[in-house]
Every structure is written in C-alpha cells, then in structure tokens.
Amino acid sequence: MLIRENVPISELTTMRLGGKARFVIEISELSDIPEAYKFAAEKKLPTFVLGGGANTIGKDEGFDGVILLNRLKGIEVISETSDEVVIRAMGGEEWDDFVKYTCERGYSGIECLSKIPGTVGAAPVQNIGAYGQDISQVLESVEVYDRETHELIVLGANELKMGYRSTIFNNGPLVGRYFIVAATFVLENEECLEPPFYNSLQKYIDEHNETDFSPANIRKMVSNIRAEKLPDPIHEASAGSFFKNIFIDDGEGAKAKALGIKVWEKADGRKMINSGYLIEGAGLKGARMHGFKVSEKAALILINESAKSYADLDAARSEIRNKVQEKYGFYLEQEPVEIPIGKKKEAS
Ligand SMILES: Cc1cc2nc3c(=O)[nH]c(=O)nc-3n(C[C@H](O)[C@H](O)[C@H](O)COP(=O)(O)OP(=O)(O)OC[C@H]3O[C@@H](n4cnc5c(N)ncnc54)[C@H](O)[C@@H]3O)c2cc1C
Numbered sequence: 001m002l003i004r005e006n007v008p009i010s011e012l013t014t015m016r017l018g019g020k021a022r023f024v025i026e027i028s029e030l031s032d033i034p035e036a037y038k039f040a041a042e043k044k045l046p047t048f049v050l051g052g053g054a055n056t057i058g059k060d061e062g063f064d065g066v067i068l069l070n071r072l073k074g075i076e077v078i079s080e081t082s083d084e085v086v087i088r089a090m091g092g093e094e095w096d097d098f099v100k101y102t103c104e105r106g107y108s109g110i111e112c113l114s115k116i117p118g119t120v121g122a123a124p125v126q127n128i129g130a131y132g133q134d135i136s137q138v139l140e141s142v143e144v145y146d147r148e149t150h151e152l153i154v155l156g157a158n159e160l161k162m163g164y165r166s167t168i169f170n171n172g173p174l175v176g177r178y179f180i181v182a183a184t185f186v187l188e189n190e191e192c193l194e195p196p197f198y199n200s201l202q203k204y205i206d207e208h209n210e211t212d213f214s215p216a217n218i219r220k221m222v223s224n225i226r227a228e229k230l231p232d233p234i235h236e237a238s239a240g241s242f243f244k245n246i247f248i249d250d251g252e253g254a255k256a257k258a259l260g261i262k263v264w265e266k267a268d269g270r271k272m273i274n275s276g277y278l279i280e281g282a283g284l285k286g287a288r289m290h291g292f293k294v295s296e297k298a299a300l301i302l303i304n305e306s307a308k309s310y311a312d313l314d315a316a317r318s319e320i321r322n323k324v325q326e327k328y329g330f331y332l333e334q335e336p337v338e339i340p341i342g343k344k345k346e347a348s
Contacts, residue, residue, distance in 0.1 A: 018058015051119030064342030065238030091121020107188035132198035136162035144178035
C-alpha cells in the first residue's frame with residue numbers, strides 16, 4: 001500500500017485546482033481498502049475516494065484527510081453466449097481501456113461512451129452517459145466495500161437509483177459510504193446499434209456516409225466527434241461538462257418555449273433543456289473570465305487556462321450562472337463533485 005504525504009490535489013484532478021491532500025493512498029490490492037480506512041480512522045481523518053479526478057474539483061485549502069486512489073486492475077469475461085456477454089472490470093481500470101476492450105471483441109452496449117476520461121469505478125457514481133447511451137442500460141451490479149460494516153457486498157443496478165448523472169453514490173444519505181471495487185456489465189454479443197442515432201452522431205454518420213455500425217466503428221466515430229469538440233484532459237484542464245442539463249416540468253417547458261429555448265423530450269417522456277444552449281444564448285460561448293474559458297466548441301465545458309485558485313472558479317461560475325439566470329431565469333447546477341477541505345481545516 002503506497003502512502004504519500006502532502007500531495008497537491010491539482011495533480012490528481014483534470015481541472016488542476018486544489019491545495020495539498022494530507023495523505024494519498026494508492027489502492028492496488030483488495031486488502032489495501034480496509035487498511036487504508038484503518039489508517040484514516042487511527043489518525044481521525046476523513047477520507048475521499050478518487051479515480052482519475054475527471055469529475056472532481058479541489059479547493060485551495062486542500063484536504064486535511066486521506067484520499068484513496070483506486071488503482072485496482074483487471075477485466076474478466078464471466079460468461080459469453082452468442083447473444084450476450086457478462087463482463088466484470090475492476091474499478092481502477094481506465095474507463096476507455098475497458099470500452100476499447102469490449103469494442104475490439106464486438107460487444108455492444110458502451111461503444112458510445114468511448115473516450116470518457118476516468119475510471120470504471122467512478123462510472124456508476126454519476127451514471128456516465130454520452131451520445132444516447134448511459135451505463136444504467138448495461139450495468140448489472142457493482143461490488144463495493146462498505147466502510148460502515150467493513151464488508152464487501154454486491155449491489156444490483158436496480159438498487160442504485162440510477163438517473164441522469166445521479167445515483168445513490170452521489171445523491172442522498174449513502175454518499176461516501178461505499179468504495180466501488182468492481183462493476184459487472186451485460187453487453188450484447190455480435191449485435192450492432194441501429195439508426196436513428198443521437199443527433200450529433202447521426203449527423204456525423206450522414207456526412208461521412210457511414211454504414212458500418214459495429215461497436216468498433218461507432219467507437220471510431222464517437223472518438224472523432226469528441227476529438228473535434230471536447231478538450232483532451234492531457235492538454236487542456238477541465239472537468240468536462242461543468243453544468244448539468246436541466247429537467248423541467250410542463251409549466252417550465254411552456255416558459256422555455258416562449259423564450260425560444262429548444263425543449264428536448266427524453267425517451268422516458270421527461271422534458272430537458274440543454275444548459276450549453278443557455279450559456280451560448282447568454283453570449284458566453286468562447287468567453288474568457290478569471291483564468292477560465294467557456295469552450296467555443298461546447299459551451300457546457302469550462303476550460304482552466306491559467307486559474308490557480310478556487311476563488312477564480314467561484315467567480316467564473318457565478319458570472320455564468322448570473323448571466324443565464326438574468327436572461328432565461330434558469331439556475332445552472334454544477335456537475336463536478338468538490339472535495340471537502342477536511343475536519344481540522346473546517347474547525348480552524
Ligand atoms: C474532457 C472531459 C469529458 C467528459 N465527458 C463526459 C461524458 O461525456 N459523460 C459523462 O458522463 N461524464 C463525462 N466527463 C466526466 C468524467 O469523465 C466522468 O464523471 C468520470 O466517470 C469520472 O471518472 P474519474 O475516475 O475521473 O472520477 P473522479 O473524478 O475521480 O471521481 C468522481 C466521483 O466519483 C467518486 N468515486 C470515484 N471512484 C470511486 C470509487 N471507486 N468508489 C466510490 N466512489 C468513487 C469520487 O469520490 C467523486 O465523487 C468528462 C470529463 C472530462 C474531463
């Protein structure tokens with residue numbers, strides 16, 4: 001079990017903000033998990049689990065606690081028939097390595113989720129989604145370490161309350177209770193997705209006269225679209241979409257339509273507004289503020305160009321929120337999670 005001290009959170013997260021974490025422990029074996037929680041308990045310090053840090057933001061004060069970095073590796077096909085394959089991946093696997101593995105073998109179900117940064121273990125936390133797929137459609141179960149009972153247990157996907165960017169892991173009384181060790185998915189074997197596809201993917205397909213909808217080729221197309229539109233965390237600091245899209249009721253739908261905002265109807269009948277559209281409509285696409293830039297290609301993405309401080313992020317976030325609120329009357333909810341600063345610092 002590798003323990004490091006005073007590690008900058010900015011180096012562990014793709015938004016590249018945040019002061020030092022008192023301790024960082026790399027979890028590379030199952031037995032490291034109880035040991036790491038014991039270490040934190042002995043030192044009376046809080047804990048925070050981190051994967052790739054692609055959806056997490058650190059504060060300037062850092063974290064007076066113990067960060068557990070999930071580095072558990074392994075992918076295993078549990079069973080395979082001509083129709084479906086049950087496949088398990090350890091939580092510290094890179095999500096995109098896992099998607100690549102499945103697409104290369106012709107398994108369908110997560111090909112549209114290609115190139116999403118981060119780990120397998122974090123994917124269920126906010127029910128990652130893109131281009132018409134999200135993992136609630138294929139997740140069978142997760143194995144978790146319960147830090148209250150100190151047991152490894154299996155939670156079925158039906159127990160996770162999976163919704164748009166929301167599950168029991170990031171919403172409600174169980175937040176912080178489980179360390180996700182592994183996830184098991186049921187994918188289709190030798191099947192291809194069928195048109196019509198999600199808008200931007202369909203547009204790409206039409207423009208490039210694509211007719212091969214195999215997982216490998218959908219992965220190639222999604223990767224091309226993303227490379228064109230989204231920042232690569234290696235070269236540009238961001239946490240992906242900074243705000244969530246907004247689900248609305250019929251009354252708000254009527255209000256949105258009156259303001260000329262496009263209202264999307266999801267497959268489950270719920271109505272949704274694209275927050276990127278509101279940011280663009282408020283004249284902020286490509287705008288620079290407090291060391292950040294609203295991406296000129298995808299207005300939902302806030303790129304950290306030169307900011308070093310959480311206060312800069314706070315100022316940029318307020319500016320965007322206020323302009324959108326003034327123009328449209330809708331409140332933008334932040335998507336990335338924030339690491340608390342830890343007990344001692346809160347008390348001081
Ligand atoms: C450029 C870019 C593009 C993105 N595109 C998308 C997209 O298309 N769709 C999408 O849904 N998201 C997208 N994201 C967000 C991000 O990639 C996902 O949320 C991803 O799942 C984060 O993985 P991570 O390992 O980096 O999570 P982290 O940021 O490390 O953690 C995220 C949250 O999960 C918790 N967590 C992490 N690992 C575990 C674990 N093992 N057990 C329990 N809790 C855990 C953390 O405590 C934290 O609350 C994008 C981000 C970036 C930077």
